[in-house]
Amino acid sequence: MADKPEKPPKRLKDANTLGGRMRRYASTTVSLGGFAAKAAVNRALGREMDMAKSASELRAALGGLKGPVMKVAQLLATVPDLLPPEFAEELATLQSSAPPMGWPFVRRRMAAELGPDWLTRFTRFDQEASAAASLGQVHRAVTKDGAEVACKLQYPDMASAVEADLGQLDLAFAIFRRAEKAIDAEDMKGEIAARLREELDYALEARHIALYRQILADKPEISVPDVIAKLSTQRLLTMGWLEGKRLLDFKGDTQDRRNAIAANMFTAWWLPFVRFGAIHGDPHLGNYTVRDDLGINLLDYGCIRTFSPSFVGGVIGLYRGLLANDRAAQVAAYETWGFKKLSNELIDTLNIWARFIYAPLLDDRVRTIADGVSPAQYGRKEAFEVHSRLKTLGPVKPPREFVFMDRAAIGLGAVFLHLGAELNFYRLFNDAMGDFSEAALAKRQRKVFAAAGVSLPA
Ligand SMILES: Nc1ncnc2c1ncn2[C@@H]1O[C@H](COP(=O)(O)OP(=O)(O)O)[C@@H](O)[C@H]1O
Ligand SMILES: [Mg+2]
Numbered sequence: 001m002a003d004k005p006e007k008p009p010k011r012l013k014d015a016n017t018l019g020g021r022m023r024r025y026a027s028t029t030v031s032l033g034g035f036a037a038k039a040a041v042n043r044a045l046g047r048e049m050d051m052a053k054s055a056s057e058l059r060a061a062l063g064g065l066k067g068p069v070m071k072v073a074q075l076l077a078t079v080p081d082l083l084p085p086e087f088a089e090e091l092a093t094l095q096s097s098a099p100p101m102g103w104p105f106v107r108r109r110m111a112a113e114l115g116p117d118w119l120t121r122f123t124r125f126d127q128e129a130s131a132a133a134s135l136g137q138v139h140r141a142v143t144k145d146g147a148e149v150a151c152k153l154q155y156p157d158m159a160s161a162v163e164a165d166l167g168q169l170d171l172a173f174a175i176f177r178r179a180e181k182a183i184d185a186e187d188m189k190g191e192i193a194a195r196l197r198e199e200l201d202y203a204l205e206a207r208h209i210a211l212y213r214q215i216l217a218d219k220p221e222i223s224v225p226d227v228i229a230k231l232s233t234q235r236l237l238t239m240g241w242l243e244g245k246r247l248l249d250f251k252g253d254t255q256d257r258r259n260a261i262a263a264n265m266f267t268a269w270w271l272p273f274v275r276f277g278a279i280h281g282d283p284h285l286g287n288y289t290v291r292d293d294l295g296i297n298l299l300d301y302g303c304i305r306t307f308s309p310s311f312v313g314g315v316i317g318l319y320r321g322l323l324a325n326d327r328a329a330q331v332a333a334y335e336t337w338g339f340k341k342l343s344n345e346l347i348d349t350l351n352i353w354a355r356f357i358y359a360p361l362l363d364d365r366v367r368t369i370a371d372g373v374s375p376a377q378y379g380r381k382e383a384f385e386v387h388s389r390l391k392t393l394g395p396v397k398p399p400r401e402f403v404f405m406d407r408a409a410i411g412l413g414a415v416f417l418h419l420g421a422e423l424n425f426y427r428l429f430n431d432a433m434g435d436f437s438e439a440a441l442a443k444r445q446r447k448v449f450a451a452a453g454v455s456l457p458a
Contacts, residue, residue, distance in 0.1 A: 100128075100137055101129070106137075107119075125151075127139075131286075134302075135154050138152050148241040183397075186397070188400055188402075191400035205301045207454050211278065212224045212272065212304075215272045215275070216298075223295060227239050243291075244288075244290050244296075245290050249290075250290060260294045266429075268298050274316070274432050276441070277308065277441055278307070279307070279405060280301070280408065305401070309441045311337070314337055322358055337399040352386050352389075353386045361429045364426040368416070369416040375418050378414050379413065
């Protein structure tokens with residue numbers, strides 16, 4: 001679409017829209033804080049909340065919620081058993097999408113990022129956003145060189161909006177800390193805050209895309225967009241347009257085709273982890289699409305978590321320890337992650353969670369990820385069990401790396417349940433891993449991280 005002749009900028013209107021959006025963030029944040037306080041008080045007093053009523057209150061509070069606050073709420077929902085299951089489920093169904101910026105606003109934002117003649121660098125630039133993003137929106141365009149691209153453009157002032165949310169996150173954790181006897185969530189809070197702040201930095205996201213292009217270079221079944229550096233900045237990410245369909249459109253497809261999609265999703269998530277110590281921490285349904293040939297377009301590199309070779313070594317060590325029923329190897333893995341005072345009961349309790357997460361990978365046969373479990377309930381029962389045991393054994397301080405690794409594992413499990421996938425997950429995992437050694441992983445990491453300009457994980 002061509003640009004329309006320039007009218008005087010409607011500053012007042014835009015300011016009102018933005019102001020309105022900010023007010024809405026503020027009021028939803030307050031109600032979320034109030035809600036957290038109420039839940040914590042009830043929990044501390046051992047009172048039962050009226051779940052149905054509270055869940056609908058929560059929905060009302062969050063119904064109009066968009067943007068970064070939404071992200072915080074969704075992240076809170078992934079901390080196992082922090083919120084009652086009804087709420088966690090409610091939050092998981094909400095999609096984050098911010099109110100769109102209008103064309104005059106987009107034009108000014110683009111000019112601020114690429115200069116006043118920005119539009120001459122495209123032969124087509126859709127005035128209307130093709131998709132919402134949590135901190136901005138995506139426009140479809142064609143560059144002067146003829147490349148079909150997606151321009152992810154950030155709203156102004158998102159840094160302060162995210163900082164305001166992080167203040168709320170502090171408050172919510174402070175309230176829960178008083179009632180919570182099982183888990184010391186201090187590190188988890190730090191982890192969530194770090195990832196949310198990183199999401200503001202589209203230049204870092206571009207480097208993470210470069211990292212994934214190398215990691216998945218010999219996996220044609222996974223598409224990683226390319227970044228158009230000369231049309232990208234800290235707050236504008238211009239990348240190749242990837243065409244695909246939503247995963248849920250394939251729910252009614254044949255078993256073979258659903259299995260093929262699931263196997264490709266498995267590769268996209270677990271191969272980067274076991275071979276390079278990197279994971280996409282947000283397996284949300286909006287963050288990938290399915291190609292016509294059932295390959296995966298992997299989108300959104302705003303939440304990439306990288307891990308040291310020794311952390312990945314611990315994950316593989318625990319896997320092998322569970323496979324061989326080798327208690328000493330299991331304990332060694334928990335110790336590499338800094339778990340202290342490991343009593344037998346505590347090991348048994350941690351193993352409940354580990355056996356749940358690893359279950360399909362430990363079983364050398366074709367199977368579903370879990371029988372008779374709904375995608376939204378996946379992992380909730382086990383989290384509840386572990387949490388109630390930890391109340392007498394705890395508190396434990398889970399390593400911060402677990403936040404997004406577990407989130408990826410649970411999210412991907414939910415995808416496999418949606419697809420009704422029947423696969424030999426043991427084979428897929430072992431094929432992805434190859435001959436694992438920490439030294440080999442460290443060597444691969446040094447090579448690809450340097451080439452992508454990403455610093456090595458501590
Ligand atoms: N390279 C791309 N090609 C096509 N569509 C894209 C591309 N990147 C993002 N999108 C669309 O834009 C939406 C938001 O982008 P995303 O990177 O997920 O933003 P956010 O980090 O805010 O979640 C995606 O859900 C998808 O619909
Ligand atoms: Mg996204």
